[in-house]
Amino acid sequence: MNMQQGGASGPLPQVKIGLPEQKMPQVKGPQLNDRDILNDILNDEKNLMWSLGTAANEASVDSLSEASFRALTDIHRLQRQLYNTMFNLGWYSLDAANPAVIQDDIKVFTNYRGQFPFGQGTAPGGQTLM
Amino acid sequence: MQLSTKDVTYLRDQMSWSLLMAKKCNHYAQQCQDTQLAQLCQQVGQTHQAHYDMFLNQLTNLAGQAGIQGGGQQA
Numbered sequence: 001m002n003m004q005q006g007g008a009s010g011p012l013p014q015v016k017i018g019l020p021e022q023k024m025p026q027v028k029g030p031q032l033n034d035r036d037i038l039n040d041i042l043n044d045e046k047n048l049m050w051s052l053g054t055a056a057n058e059a060s061v062d063s064l065s066e067a068s069f070r071a072l073t074d075i076h077r078l079q080r081q082l083y084n085t086m087f088n089l090g091w092y093s094l095d096a097a098n099p100a101v102i103q104d105d106i107k108v109f110t111n112y113r114g115q116f117p118f119g120q121g122t123a124p125g126g127q128t129l130m
Numbered sequence: 131m132q133l134s135t136k137d138v139t140y141l142r143d144q145m146s147w148s149l150l151m152a153k154k155c156n157h158y159a160q161q162c163q164d165t166q167l168a169q170l171c172q173q174v175g176q177t178h179q180a181h182y183d184m185f186l187n188q189l190t191n192l193a194g195q196a197g198i199q200g201g202g203q204q205a
Contacts, residue, residue, distance in 0.1 A: 032161065034162050034164050037158045037161060037167070041154075041155065041174055044151060048147055051147065052144070055140040055143070058136060059137060060134045061133065061192060063188060064188055064192070071144070078177060081170070082170070082174070
């Protein structure tokens, strides 16, 4: 992935994260093509995720919310799988973040650690206390 | 365990969504030109079908605990 050095003021719109399109959808017309199909399924999974999240929160019985959690975990994994498949086919293209902006964020949020109310227990990038 | 009306409504919805997704993914698997993508659709559909049974089992088991007899399926 090519990264260009730039000012810290904004994104670099010309830097893309993505792969060249492997397979053009075969049908380009009013019919659904493979890309439409995967997009539709991914969209359904996203909507289901919200509905299941609400169901999990509002269940009055633990075993019911646990069932929703299990379905949710599956749905999160399916979404990843669908996304990765589409990305690998070159159907997704993202703008790369400006590295200077990332460096600034690291600095700013490292400084914010000084506001921690519970002491400096973990080093940045260190193990969690769970 | 006493199920609330909301619990039952959600279970009904969840089973309906799962069945719809299973059917839809099966339909899409047949429409897909690419065999790998067709397999992915199939896999997604099978996951939703398994969720249907999981929710139906929940309903059956919780009804059983509440002493409600029904024509539920075996686990």
